[in-house]
Structures are given as C-alpha cells and as structure tokens.
Amino acid sequence: MNRIQPRIWIAIFTLHTGIAHGFQEQPFAKNPSVRGAPEIIHFGLDDFQSDPMMMAMCEDSSGVKYFGNQDGLLIFDGETWARLELPNKSLVKSLYYGSDHKVYLGGFNEFGTVERDKFGQYQYSSMVDMAKVDHLNLDFVYDIHEVQGHIIFRSMSKLIAIKGQKALTIPTSGFYSSAVVDDRLYMANWEDGIKEFDLHTMNFDLLIPKPLYQWNPIVSITAGNSAETLSIFTRDGQIYSYHLESKHFLLVRNLFNKTSTNQVTGAVRTKDGDYYIGTLADQLIMLTANGKTIPLNKPIIGLQDESVNNLYESKNGNLWVLLENGIDCINLSSPVSTVFNKASVFDVQLFQGIWYIATNQGVWASVQGLTGGPFKHMQFEPIAGLDGQAWSLTSIENQLLCGHEKGLFVIKGKDIKQIPASDGVWKVIPIQEKPGHYLVCTYYAPYLMSINSTGDFQIDNVISGFSESSRDILQSEPGVFWVCHGFKGVFRIKINPDYQSVVSVEHFEEAGLPSPYKVNVFSWKGEPVFTTSKGLYSFNDSLDVFQPHSLLNDILDPNIETRKIMETKDRTWYIHNDEVGYFNHEDNPVLQSEAFLQTRGTFNKHMESITLLDNGVLIGTKKGLFAFDLSSRTGSPVPHSVRISQLSYQNGNSRILLPLDNPLEILASQTQNLRFEYTVPQMDMLNDVRYSYQLSGADQVWSDWEDKPWKEYNSLDPGTYEFSVRAKSKLGESFLTAQHTLIVRPPWHQTTLAFVSYFILGLALIFLCVKVILRLLEEQRQRTILEAEKQNKILRLELDRMQLAQEKNQFESTKTSLEEDLLLKSKELANYATLLSRKQELMIELREELTDLENNTRNEKTRQDLKSLIRKIKIRLNDDDYIKVFEANFERAHHEFFSELKERYPDLTSKELRLCALVKMNLTNKEIAPIMNISIRGIETARYRLRKRLSIHDDMVEFLEKLAP
Incomplete structure (x- = not known):
C-alpha cells in the first residue's frame, strides 16, 4: 500500500534558534473553513497479490470490503487481504451486499453467496443449482440488485430473481445496464431504451426511448438531486435528468468536448449529494450538489492509474475507485486534509483573499481561490524574490509584511518591496504605547519602524544598548520587554520613551528557572508566562525571581516540556510533550490532543505555526500545511x-x-x-x-x-x-x-474424573504402601538382628585383630630388640675376629722371631727351650677350637644367613662357609688369613674359587649382604 499524499503527522520541529512568532489568531470572519486535498491510499499488486484490474465492489455491515477481479474475489478486512476462487475459476463481475447480511457475487456462468465460517474463513456457496438454470448458457452476471424483496442477478439473456429458497428465471434480451433507485429497477436496452421492470406485474415499461439520449450507451443511473428525479450518465459524457412524475427528460451537461475520445466508465452519488464520475482516460470528474463540475485530475487527487472502471462509496463516506491497475481509496471522511505540501511551513496568513505561506523555500501564495466541493483545493506558486528562509507574515496597516533571512519585505500580490533594515528579520510587533510604531525584531538588535504620511513603512533608528537576538519577545508594560534567548536565558530590557536606546538590561540565567535553555515567553491571562522544559513559570517582581505557575502546572504536567501556549476566547492552545492540543477555560479543563496525535513530534521546534479558522485549524509542518476540521466528531466514540x-x-x-x-x-x-x-x-x-x-x-x-x-x-x-x-x-x-x-x-x-481416579488409586497405593512398609519393617528388623550379630562378630574379630596387632607389635619390638642385639653381637664378633686375627698375627710373628732366635743361639739348652716354645706356639696356631667357637657364635647370630646359604649351596665345605662368614663381616684378606691360618695368597685363591662356585659376577660382599641377615 502506497500513500502519495503526505500523512498529516509531519514534523513541526527545527532548531530552537528559529522564529517563535508562535500561534496567531485571526478574526474568524476573515478565516473561512479550509479543506485541502484528501488523503489517498493506493492498494496495488504488492498488497493483494492478485490481478490488479478491478471490476466490482461491495461492503458488508462490519466494514469488510469485497472486490471482484480477473482472479475471482478479493476480501479486505482493514488489515489483511484474502483471496477466494470460484469453482470454475471465473472472474467476478458483480457484487452486492443484501439486507439479509449476505454477500452475493456473479461471474461467468456462476453466481452465489460468500459467507464467513466459524473459523473466520470465507466460503463460497453456488446458487446455480438452486435456481435450476442452465449455467452453461448464463454467460456473465453483470449486475446484482435487491428490489421488491428479491435478489436479482442480471445477465444479457435473463434475470434470475431469488427470494428465500425460491428462484424465478425471466428471459430477457439486450439489457446491458441496470440500477435500482428507491426500490425500482431500471434497465437500459440496446434496442428500445431505458425500461422499468416491475416484479409484481412482471412487466417491462419503457420510460425513455433510446433516441432521446442519442443512442449513446447508458453507463449509470442514480438518484437525482431532487425527489422523483433520476440522473443518467452516458458513455460519451452526457448527463441527463429524468423526472419520474412529469416524464420530463433533460440534458444537464456534456462532460467532454466534441473532439474528446474520453469515456465515462461509472458514476456514484454520495450521501452529500455530490456526484463522482469515473472516466477512461482522465481519472475522476466531480459534479457538486449545486451543479458545479470539477475535474479531479492529478493536481488535486493523483490516482495511481488514469482508467477508472468503477466507483463505490463506503459507509464511512470514503470514495473507493476501482482502477484498471489497482484500487484507490479517497479519504473524504477524514477531518484532515492537505493544503500545501511543497516546503516546510513557518507561518500562514490570509490577506485580501489570498493565502500566503512562509516556508524554508520562500513565500508561496494561492493563485486559485477555494474550489467547490469537499476538496476546496488551492494552488500555490512561489513569490519571486523571496526565495530562501521566510520566518513570519504579519498584516499591519492593511499591508502584509514578511520577516525574512534577507530582511523585511512588503508583499503586494506577487510584487515585493524591501524595507531597508538589517539582514535577518524574525518578525514585527506593535508597540503598545506608540500607535503607528513597530518593533522590528532581528538577529542582532531591535529596530524602530513607523509608517510615514504616504503610508509607507520606514526604519527610524536602531535601538542601541542591546545586541542579542530578539526572535522571542513580549512587551509587558510601556517600554519594558521580555526577551528569551534559546541558550543565554531571559532578558528584561527597558527602552527609553523615544525608543532610541535600551536604558537597562536585566539578565536572568536562572533565578528560579530550571535552566537558562529552551525558555519562551507568552501572554496568558494578561501576564507574561514562561515555558520551560520543567513546567511553566511567572515572574515575582517583589522577590525578583521566577516561580512555578500553579494553575497552568496543574493542567499541564510540569515534568514534561511545554514549548508554547496561546490564549484565545474560550480555550488555550499548547505544545506539550511534543504534541499540539488545547483545553477549554472551565473549572476542570481536559486536555484535547487526540485529534492531533498524528502531528506529534513533527513540528518545527519552537517555530510552530497554528492558525485558527472558523471551524478548524491550520497546522504548519516540515512537509506542508494541513487543515483540521474541528466541527467533525473527531475524538468522540x-x-x-x-x-x-x-x-x-x-x-x-x-x-x-x-x-x-x-x-x-x-x-x-x-x-x-x-x-x-x-x-x-x-x-x-x-x-x-x-x-x-x-x-x-x-x-x-x-x-x-x-x-x-x-x-x-x-x-x-x-x-x-x-x-x-x-x-x-x-x-x-x-x-x-x-x-x-x-x-x-x-x-x-x-480433569475431575482423572483426579477422582487419582484419589482412588492413591488410596490403593497407600494401602499397598502400608503393606509394603510393614513388610519392609519386618525385613529391616531381621536385617537389624543379623546386622547386630554380624557387628558382634566383627567386633570380636576386631578385638582379635587388635590383640594380634598388639602381639605383632610386641613381636616386632622383640624382633627389633633382637636385631639390635644381633647387630651388637655381630659387632662384637667382628671385634673378636679382629682381635683374634691380630692375636694370630702376633703369635706368628712371635714364632718367627723365636725361630730366628733358635737358629742364632749357641746354647743348646736355650735352643731346646726355644724349640719347645715354638712347638707350643705352632700347636696353638693349629688349634681351631677358637675358630669353631667363632663359627658357632656367628651362626647363632646369623642363623638365617647360614640356613639360606646352605639351602642354596648345600655342597659348600665348612672352610667355605667359614670364609663366607668372614667375608660377610667385611674383613679383609689380610685379616682373614691369620684367622684361617693360611697366607693372604691362599685367601685370595680361596675367594676366587668360592666366587666361581657361587657364580658371583659382582662384588662378593654385596652378594652376601643380599642374603638373609
């Protein structure tokens, strides 16, 4: 769906530094009601996804729209589109909503009803079989009417009248157009003319012979502007009026000139008495109730296609235009219409019958007055020389002044004249105490302006002493002005009586205000009122501070920014919460803003343009000027x-x-x-x-x-x-x-049955659980007894284990003691073996010395004594009792060692066992030799042989150490 006319909720904001001329109220007598071009909504292929050529339309009591096209039926409920095909895939040529709340449709060899089922879906029911007609010879059903209690389906060859479950087929010939007016059926015949068919008498009465309308095909027959009259439209553009009582037939007008190839395709008379006529090549023509013809072509309307197939007025009073390529809905019932849409609007002024609009693209003036009909369209053209930003339009001394970024201008029709002044004029305001003198408010300083004897405006002087922008200014008393700057706060200036200079300047950056920014001043109830982002304020002269305005803050929420207020006769307009509205001057005022919600957030910020009319208001926005009709029922249920x-x-x-x-x-x-x-x-x-x-x-x-x-x-x-x-x-x-x-x-x-079942099952489960629990308790008791016995056994076993552990500890202690004693004895044996070895060495040395002494002595007796002594020593050296004692002690000390050694090597001799014991004691060969009474060489040989027998490849001492200790 595409909207070519701009929506009415268009921005009315720009920079805060712009003009704040605010609202203006013109005398109502000079401000007639204005209604611009209505909004149009386009429905195309992207919306309904079907063939775009539309032929018929109707609307049911709930407002659902039905459209007939090449693919069948389209249904639009205001949000979504639905498609419905006929059984034979026929197009839908005709539609009608009956008093029985059924939608009737006709196609090729097919007709029936469409109703909404309980699921919200639309279903088609054919009536061909019920009517008992040969549907193959029916051809197209071109029209459907309700007349005299019957539903009439008209094809070229027959009429089918249905009432309840009864159907009547009436053969006809040559009827190509039909209409019902005041429960009377009129049909146009190719041969005779326009006839009336009476279902009661079943007669066709000729009303208008064909020659009277010059054999031109009849397109539409509607009610006339007066009682007992018909309006008849021909394809070639003739409009006739026929009086049913007097039988008077009159050509009212011809819509086309003789050379035109355009054709009328359909016509509809609205509830307001206006006629809308569709054409083949020029969109719409409007014929007002007072007889004025208005071409509604693109400059006014702007349909999406030139060729109009049919027209339909909805219950809301909106005009639906069925096109060759889509559907357009003209919103005639809306209280909002477009007056101007070519630029951003800052001010509007009606002057000497011409509307002037100040915009960001200069000043535009209406070159065409208000047209008739519901459109009242105005055509605007720009005024040459005023291109650029125009801020304000003011009517003074029967002259129109324009505040412009280029300066100050006087507008006379399409001519302009610049008044010498500084560049950048916001606006012009009158000086209360000096009639004929005005303050020119500029970007930099105010000027004094007056009108001379010739009636021309002249700049008298620059008012020195104040050089701030005076775009937002209000006079509160003679010579005293409040000036609000968008960023610097509020100034109160006093100008001397001859308006030559400013004699005092008071600057209030805050002084009770919530902020120096975004403050504006207006007059309300005869006093200055200041709008801020946090409510409205008045100035307390005695305290020299700004204080909240209790009355206005009770009406307008002080937590929301208010930018503008304007007092009129019986109401106050405001810009609050980024939206425009008003409240009446009564005890409990109610904010009225819903009618203008579409403008919310769309104003030129702090430059809002609102002009009051007799029964409405003009609102200027960034995208144009729009008219609101306040006389409508907008906002009411x-x-x-x-x-x-x-x-x-x-x-x-x-x-x-x-x-x-x-x-x-x-x-x-x-x-x-x-x-x-x-x-x-x-x-x-x-x-x-x-x-x-x-x-x-x-x-x-x-x-x-x-x-x-x-x-x-x-x-x-x-x-x-x-x-x-x-x-x-x-x-x-x-x-x-x-x-x-x-x-x-x-x-x-x-469910309840399920819960009852659950309860019974629960009781059974409880009983079963009790049984199971009792059984489990018994089993648990038995297990407890067994467990107790088991625990007693475990306890006894634990006591036995503790006793064994204690005995083991005692054994280990004894073993440790024995091992320590064994170690000590082993050390003693080693010491003993060492001493024994040294003793043997000593005795050998003593024997050798005695032998030497024997050989060297001369005394025989001494020699014999020495021999005897040597013999005793030799006997003593050969005595191995001490060795046996040593071996016995060693074996007792190292019983396990000898046991393992004998077990592993049972063929060892006693000398080899002895040698193993001496080696285990880590004695040297030199220490072992005297003990075993052999030489050191013999010990080495003995050890070598022993290593071979024991298959020792490593150190012999380490090998013996690995055996049991």
Whole structure:
C-alpha cells in the first residue's frame, strides 16, 4: 500500500534558534473553513497479490470490503487481504451486499453467496443449482440488485430473481445496464431504451426511448438531486435528468468536448449529494450538489492509474475507485486534509483573499481561490524574490509584511518591496504605547519602524544598548520587554520613551528557572508566562525571581516540556510533550490532543505555526500545511467496533485455526503460540489504527498502544480468560471494545474424573504402601538382628585383630630388640675376629722371631727351650677350637644367613662357609688369613674359587649382604 499524499503527522520541529512568532489568531470572519486535498491510499499488486484490474465492489455491515477481479474475489478486512476462487475459476463481475447480511457475487456462468465460517474463513456457496438454470448458457452476471424483496442477478439473456429458497428465471434480451433507485429497477436496452421492470406485474415499461439520449450507451443511473428525479450518465459524457412524475427528460451537461475520445466508465452519488464520475482516460470528474463540475485530475487527487472502471462509496463516506491497475481509496471522511505540501511551513496568513505561506523555500501564495466541493483545493506558486528562509507574515496597516533571512519585505500580490533594515528579520510587533510604531525584531538588535504620511513603512533608528537576538519577545508594560534567548536565558530590557536606546538590561540565567535553555515567553491571562522544559513559570517582581505557575502546572504536567501556549476566547492552545492540543477555560479543563496525535513530534521546534479558522485549524509542518476540521466528531466514540478476525495456535510447523465461538473451549495443548488477530474493518486502513489489549487472568493491565493487529500467548494454564481488544485511530477516533471469552480445559490427566481416579488409586497405593512398609519393617528388623550379630562378630574379630596387632607389635619390638642385639653381637664378633686375627698375627710373628732366635743361639739348652716354645706356639696356631667357637657364635647370630646359604649351596665345605662368614663381616684378606691360618695368597685363591662356585659376577660382599641377615 502506497500513500502519495503526505500523512498529516509531519514534523513541526527545527532548531530552537528559529522564529517563535508562535500561534496567531485571526478574526474568524476573515478565516473561512479550509479543506485541502484528501488523503489517498493506493492498494496495488504488492498488497493483494492478485490481478490488479478491478471490476466490482461491495461492503458488508462490519466494514469488510469485497472486490471482484480477473482472479475471482478479493476480501479486505482493514488489515489483511484474502483471496477466494470460484469453482470454475471465473472472474467476478458483480457484487452486492443484501439486507439479509449476505454477500452475493456473479461471474461467468456462476453466481452465489460468500459467507464467513466459524473459523473466520470465507466460503463460497453456488446458487446455480438452486435456481435450476442452465449455467452453461448464463454467460456473465453483470449486475446484482435487491428490489421488491428479491435478489436479482442480471445477465444479457435473463434475470434470475431469488427470494428465500425460491428462484424465478425471466428471459430477457439486450439489457446491458441496470440500477435500482428507491426500490425500482431500471434497465437500459440496446434496442428500445431505458425500461422499468416491475416484479409484481412482471412487466417491462419503457420510460425513455433510446433516441432521446442519442443512442449513446447508458453507463449509470442514480438518484437525482431532487425527489422523483433520476440522473443518467452516458458513455460519451452526457448527463441527463429524468423526472419520474412529469416524464420530463433533460440534458444537464456534456462532460467532454466534441473532439474528446474520453469515456465515462461509472458514476456514484454520495450521501452529500455530490456526484463522482469515473472516466477512461482522465481519472475522476466531480459534479457538486449545486451543479458545479470539477475535474479531479492529478493536481488535486493523483490516482495511481488514469482508467477508472468503477466507483463505490463506503459507509464511512470514503470514495473507493476501482482502477484498471489497482484500487484507490479517497479519504473524504477524514477531518484532515492537505493544503500545501511543497516546503516546510513557518507561518500562514490570509490577506485580501489570498493565502500566503512562509516556508524554508520562500513565500508561496494561492493563485486559485477555494474550489467547490469537499476538496476546496488551492494552488500555490512561489513569490519571486523571496526565495530562501521566510520566518513570519504579519498584516499591519492593511499591508502584509514578511520577516525574512534577507530582511523585511512588503508583499503586494506577487510584487515585493524591501524595507531597508538589517539582514535577518524574525518578525514585527506593535508597540503598545506608540500607535503607528513597530518593533522590528532581528538577529542582532531591535529596530524602530513607523509608517510615514504616504503610508509607507520606514526604519527610524536602531535601538542601541542591546545586541542579542530578539526572535522571542513580549512587551509587558510601556517600554519594558521580555526577551528569551534559546541558550543565554531571559532578558528584561527597558527602552527609553523615544525608543532610541535600551536604558537597562536585566539578565536572568536562572533565578528560579530550571535552566537558562529552551525558555519562551507568552501572554496568558494578561501576564507574561514562561515555558520551560520543567513546567511553566511567572515572574515575582517583589522577590525578583521566577516561580512555578500553579494553575497552568496543574493542567499541564510540569515534568514534561511545554514549548508554547496561546490564549484565545474560550480555550488555550499548547505544545506539550511534543504534541499540539488545547483545553477549554472551565473549572476542570481536559486536555484535547487526540485529534492531533498524528502531528506529534513533527513540528518545527519552537517555530510552530497554528492558525485558527472558523471551524478548524491550520497546522504548519516540515512537509506542508494541513487543515483540521474541528466541527467533525473527531475524538468522540463512534459506533464502530473492533472485530476478532481469527484465532489460531501453532502445531509443529502448521498453524491450526480455531472456531470463533464465544465462549470458546480449547485444550491447554492448543495454547501454544495462541494468536488473536483483530481489525477495525470500517477504518478502511485510512487512519493508522492502533490497538491495546488485555487478557484477564494473564495480563494485569492493558497493553501500550501498538500498530500490530495481532497478539500471541503461549502455554496458558487451565482456566477462564477474557480477551479484550480496543482500538483508536491517530485522529483520535475510538471504537467499541471486542471481547472474547476463552475457556482453557485441562488435559485429560487434569480433569475431575482423572483426579477422582487419582484419589482412588492413591488410596490403593497407600494401602499397598502400608503393606509394603510393614513388610519392609519386618525385613529391616531381621536385617537389624543379623546386622547386630554380624557387628558382634566383627567386633570380636576386631578385638582379635587388635590383640594380634598388639602381639605383632610386641613381636616386632622383640624382633627389633633382637636385631639390635644381633647387630651388637655381630659387632662384637667382628671385634673378636679382629682381635683374634691380630692375636694370630702376633703369635706368628712371635714364632718367627723365636725361630730366628733358635737358629742364632749357641746354647743348646736355650735352643731346646726355644724349640719347645715354638712347638707350643705352632700347636696353638693349629688349634681351631677358637675358630669353631667363632663359627658357632656367628651362626647363632646369623642363623638365617647360614640356613639360606646352605639351602642354596648345600655342597659348600665348612672352610667355605667359614670364609663366607668372614667375608660377610667385611674383613679383609689380610685379616682373614691369620684367622684361617693360611697366607693372604691362599685367601685370595680361596675367594676366587668360592666366587666361581657361587657364580658371583659382582662384588662378593654385596652378594652376601643380599642374603638373609
């Protein structure tokens, strides 16, 4: 869907440093009502995804629109489009909504009804079989009418009249156009002319012979502007009037010139008495109720296609245009219309019957007055020489002044004259105490201006002593002015009586104000009022501070920025919370802003342009000028309601439709992504409907307003819920709330029967559990006894283990003691063996010395004595008793060593065992030799032989050490 006309909610903000001339109220007598071009909504292929050539339309009581095209039937509920094909894939040529609340349609060899089922889906029911007609010879059903209690289907060859379950087929020939006016059926015949058919008498009465309208094909027959008259439109553009009583037939006008190839394709008479005529090549023509013809071509309307196939007026009074390539809806019922859309608007002034608009692209003037009809279109052209930023338009001394970035200008029609002054003039204000003198407010300093004897304006002087921008200025008393600077705060200046210079300047950066920024001054109830980002303030002269304005802050929330206020006769207009509105001067004022919500956040900031009219207001925005008709019922409840169009839930990858029964019972399992879809069909998608919803039992409060026409809930608990949805348009229209009761049944395992079953089963389980528990207790008692016995056995075993451990400890202690004693004895044996070895060495040395002494002595007796002594020593050396004693002690000390040695090597001799013992004691060969009474060489030989017998490859001492100690 595409909108070529700009939406009305257009920005009205720019920089704070711009002009703040604010609102202006002109005398109502000079400000007639203005209605610009209505908004148009285009519906094309991207919207309905079907053939774009439209042929027929109707609307049901809920506001749902039905369109016939080449593919069948299109259905539009205000939010979504649906398609419906006929059984024979025929196009839909005709549509009608009957008093029985059924939609009737006709196609090629097919006709029937369309109704909405309980799931919100549209279903077609053919009536061909019920009417008992040969549908193969029916051809196209061109028109459907309701007349004299019957539904009439008209084809070229027959009329089919249906009443209830009865059908009557009436053969005809040559009827190509038909219409019903005041319950009378009129039809145009190729051969005779226009006839009236009476179902009661079954007669065709000729009313207008064909020659009277010059054999031109009849396109439309509608009610006339007066009672008992018909308006008849021909294809070639003739409009006739026929009086039913006098039979007077008159050519009213011819829409086309003789050379035109254009054709009339359809006509409709609206509730207001205006006629809209569709053409083949020039869009629309409007014929007002007072007889004025207005071509509604692109400069005024701007349809998306030149060729109009048909026209339809909806219940809202909007005009639907069926085109060769799409659908256009002209919003005739909206209180908002476009006056100007070529630039950003800063000021508007009606002067000498011409509308002037100050914009960022200069000044534009209306070159065409208000046209008739509901459009009242104005054409604007720019005034040469005033290109660039124009700030203000002021009517003074019967002259129109323009404050411009280039200076100050006088506008006379399309001519301009510049008044010598400084560049950059915001505006001109009168001086209260000096009639005929004015203050020119500029970017840098104020100027004094007066009107001379010739009636021309002249700049008298620059008012010295103050060089700040005076774009926002208000005179409070003679010579005293308040000046608000966007960033520097507030100044109060006093000018001398001849307005030559400023004699005092008071600068208030705060002085009670919340901030020096974004402060503006206006007059309200005869006193200066200052708007800020934190409420409204007045000035206390005695305390020399700004104080909150209690009355205004009670009406306008001080926590929200207020930028403008303007007092009129019986109400105050404001810019508050970035939106425009007003409140009446009464005891409990109520803010009225819903009618202007579409302008929220769209103003030129601190440069808002609002001009009051007789019954409306003009609002200037960044994208143009728009008219609001305040005489409409905007903001009041209307008898339209929200409709819940579909209910569905998610099942895997599929969405399952639910019936729209109220109340609706569903299972808890059917609340997976449960979606409510809703719409306001009557709104025609013209006013951007917003919705708010609440599901009692799930939502604590109503939701915020949002554009989304659906709401999903997931996994609702069993219970009763009531879904409520309300809607309002951005023009302030509100609608009746739709409600739908939803009963979510629990799954079978949560039903009452299931709970009774659970209770019985629970009792059985309790009984069984008691039995099992008693059995388990008995088994536990037995296990306890066994466990106690087992524990006693374990205890006894533990005591035995502790006793064995104690004995083991004692044994280990004894063993350790014995090992220590053995070690000590081993050391003693080693010492003994060492001493024994030394003793033997000593005796050998003594024997050798005695032998030497014997050989050297001469005395025989001494020699014999020496021999005897040597013999005793030799006997003593050969005596091995001491060796046996040593071996016995060593074997006792190292019993395990000898046992293992003898076990592993049983063929060892006693000398070899002895040698092993001496080696284990780590004695040297030199120490072993005397003990064994052999030489050191003999010891070495003995050890060598012993190593071979023991197969020792490593050190012999280490080998013996590895044996048992």
